[in-house]
Structures are given as C-alpha cells and as structure tokens.
Amino acid sequence: MPEIIVKEVRSRAELREFIYLPAKIHKGEANWLPPLYSDEWHLFDKKKNRSYSYSDAEFFLAWKDNKPVGRIMTLINHRYNEIKKEKNGRFSFMECYNDREVFHALITKAEEWLRNRGMVKIVGPMGFSDKDPQGFQIEGYEYPFLFTAPTNSPYMPAMLEAEGYTKEIDLVNYNMPVPDKDPPIYLKAYERYSRNSNITISEFKSKKELKPVIIPVLELMNSTFVDIYGYVPLNDAEKVELAKRYLPILDPAFIKVAQTKNELVGFIVALPDMTTGIIEARGKLFPFGLFKILRSMKKSTKLMMMLGGIKEEYRGKGIDVMMGMKLLDSARKQNKT
Incomplete structure (x- = not known):
C-alpha cells in the first residue's frame, strides 16, 4: 500500500499546490465553486495577511505516490483565545480525495501540531475568524454553493465524525424570496x-x-x-x-x-x-x-x-x-x- 506522507509547505511551488489542490479534487463537478485565487494568495501570505501577526499557523500537504492528495491548515488565534480565555487550536481549509487514510493522516498531523503547542481542544474547520468560510456543509447540496460558505464534498463531515469529532455549533444559511410587495x-x-x-x-x-x-x-x-x-x-x-x-x-x-x-x-x-x-x-x-x-x-x-x-x-x-x-x-x- 502506498505510503502517505504529510509535510509542511515550505516553498512557493508547494504553496501553489496547496492553493490549487481543491480544483483538482473537484475537477468534473460542474457546480463546484472555486475561491477567488487572488484572495487565496493574500490569505496564505504570512507577510501580507495581518492575521498572522496574532496567530500561529502552518500549512500541510498530504502526498501519496508523489502526488498531493490532501491539505490542511493548522491555526492558533492568540487574540481570540485571550478574549475568550481558551486554549483552543483550529484546523481549516481542509480538502482531500475520498480516502479515509489520507483524511486520518491530515487530521492526526493537525492534532499533533496543536498539542505540541499547548492547545487542549481542536475546533474546525475554522479560519482566523467568521469572515473566513467555516464548518463543513452537512446538508443542502441540492442548492448552489455560496461564495461565503463551505464548498466541501459530503464525504468530508462523515470522515470527520469517523475520527471521533462531534458538533460544536450549527451554522445556517437561509434562502428566502423577495416578496412582490411588502407584507x-x-x-x-x-x-x-x-x-x-x-x-x-x-x-x-x-x-x-x-x-x-x-x-x-x-x-x-x-x-x-x-x-x-x-x-x-x-x-x-x-x-x-x-x-x-x-x-x-x-x-x-x-x-x-x-x-x-x-x-x-x-x-x-x-x-x-x-x-x-x-x-x-x-x-x-x-x-x-x-x-x-x-x-x-x-x-x-x-x-x-x-x-x-x-x-x-x-x-x-x-x-x-x-x-x-x-x-x-x-x-x-x-x-x-
């Protein structure tokens, strides 16, 4: 069985693989919504994105047969933890093919990274704040994706639950018609x-x-x-x-x-x-x-x-x-x- 290796992103070429990997995973899905890549390059730039001034973060790629097959970002938002008096770590921007072993390798790496930095709880998917897409979509796949919400495949939350994770909070999008006249x-x-x-x-x-x-x-x-x-x-x-x-x-x-x-x-x-x-x-x-x-x-x-x-x-x-x-x-x- 091919070995799965999870490594930190260390070069611009690897960062490019990290940013564009979801497009490869979702290739052929006509309704999949890509991110705005100019925003992605800014988001993952530790020099330009001010959020890194109060956060520790790392990007990881999972490799199998010398090909990237998954990604995950680990994050400690010190500003948030200080405000809430918590020691929570986060994982975010997680993507992989429908492969339980790859998923397990990625989430295990995230847990290890956060545990080594003194965190006692892991929450995710969650970025720097609620301005970033957060959570895994669990239902409503009959509707088009929204650029303000997650765009994950249905197998992702199922694999997360198989790792022993439970719901922290519900995040809900509402869809309502504009009435022809005011009620x-x-x-x-x-x-x-x-x-x-x-x-x-x-x-x-x-x-x-x-x-x-x-x-x-x-x-x-x-x-x-x-x-x-x-x-x-x-x-x-x-x-x-x-x-x-x-x-x-x-x-x-x-x-x-x-x-x-x-x-x-x-x-x-x-x-x-x-x-x-x-x-x-x-x-x-x-x-x-x-x-x-x-x-x-x-x-x-x-x-x-x-x-x-x-x-x-x-x-x-x-x-x-x-x-x-x-x-x-x-x-x-x-x-x-």
Whole structure:
C-alpha cells in the first residue's frame, strides 16, 4: 500500500499546490465553486495577511505516490483565545480525495501540531475568524454553493465524525424570496416605528457617498458581533485594509445604515450574488475574470445578505424592520427575486 506522507509547505511551488489542490479534487463537478485565487494568495501570505501577526499557523500537504492528495491548515488565534480565555487550536481549509487514510493522516498531523503547542481542544474547520468560510456543509447540496460558505464534498463531515469529532455549533444559511410587495404586518410596523423614532435610515447612490461610512460600519460591527461564534474584532489597520479591498465590489443600493443625530447605530450590507461569475472565471480575476464576475452580479436575481448589526441599546426599536424594508424595496427595483 502506498505510503502517505504529510509535510509542511515550505516553498512557493508547494504553496501553489496547496492553493490549487481543491480544483483538482473537484475537477468534473460542474457546480463546484472555486475561491477567488487572488484572495487565496493574500490569505496564505504570512507577510501580507495581518492575521498572522496574532496567530500561529502552518500549512500541510498530504502526498501519496508523489502526488498531493490532501491539505490542511493548522491555526492558533492568540487574540481570540485571550478574549475568550481558551486554549483552543483550529484546523481549516481542509480538502482531500475520498480516502479515509489520507483524511486520518491530515487530521492526526493537525492534532499533533496543536498539542505540541499547548492547545487542549481542536475546533474546525475554522479560519482566523467568521469572515473566513467555516464548518463543513452537512446538508443542502441540492442548492448552489455560496461564495461565503463551505464548498466541501459530503464525504468530508462523515470522515470527520469517523475520527471521533462531534458538533460544536450549527451554522445556517437561509434562502428566502423577495416578496412582490411588502407584507401588511411589516408595513404597519414600519409606519409605527418610523413615526415614533428619532432614527433615520440612510441610503446611498454612489460609492463616493458610501465611502465615509465604511469605517464607522466596521467599528460598529466590532461591538455588535462580539457574541458571534468565532468573531475576532478588527484593529484599525485591518478595518482600513478590509474597506479598501471590498469597496470596489460593493453596490451602494444594497447598503443601509441607521443613524441618530449623533451616531451610527445599525447597518445591513447585501451584495448581488457573484457565484456564476466566479465559476465561469474559474476563480481568476485576470485577464477577463473580473468582467465575468461583475457581469454576473449585474444579471443575478439573487441578493446575498453579508453583514448586519444593531447597537445593543437600540435593539427592539424597529431598526431591523426599517432597514429591512428599505433593502427589500431596493431589491425589487433591481429585479431581485
């Protein structure tokens, strides 16, 4: 029987194998959703990705017959562990062919790496924070993959359970239609809250209008996401970097913020689905991939809810209804269903 060897990634060539291995594993699966490879190169760059400044991480490839057959990333997020007072390690970005021995070799290597660094519990798949795809998909394979969610094969969670792992938490994606008209109950709630509230909902027509609120939104996200499983607060440099990276693809029409006279107290951020464009571009932005992705976003009838939060002391005051109604109105105007 061929020997399985799990080795650390040590060269750029090996990192390339690590990044592109999932595409080989899922070759022939028409609906498999590749990552955006420009994001992958940034994610796994220990010099450019600021997350490595507060995390220890290693990348491993499993080799069989001198070919890469699996991968796994091990991770210790010291910032998160300090906040939560935990000694948890993580594994993430795990992929392999349907081979129990390869899977076992990879997860065993991860356990060994984390145990040697003093960790007492291993959780995964989980990246630096909830901004990275986390968990294994366990059902819903009849629906298209989402670029914000895992894209694993059904055999992966089964093999993880065979290793003795149990569920830590459920992560759920919801799919709902955009109603042709606002339900009466929401209309009544919107009218009541709007009439009796000092809250205003701001909408945007251009990225120039939107740009000044991006950092305040990320600051509010830090405080409102504090209890979300896996969330790690962004520092100032990370806020600026995140705003710079994602402002070009944001559609101002699908961003709403709630404000009092003095402060921003709520936000929702949605984005037209880019899944078909990413598949068509095979995850590559250049030379023509970016145009395919932008075109798919323009044609898409699906809207992805990306982020949303309300300052704790303003919850229960109808801000979610007011922002939601504005978002549904914008969705209908652009033929989202």
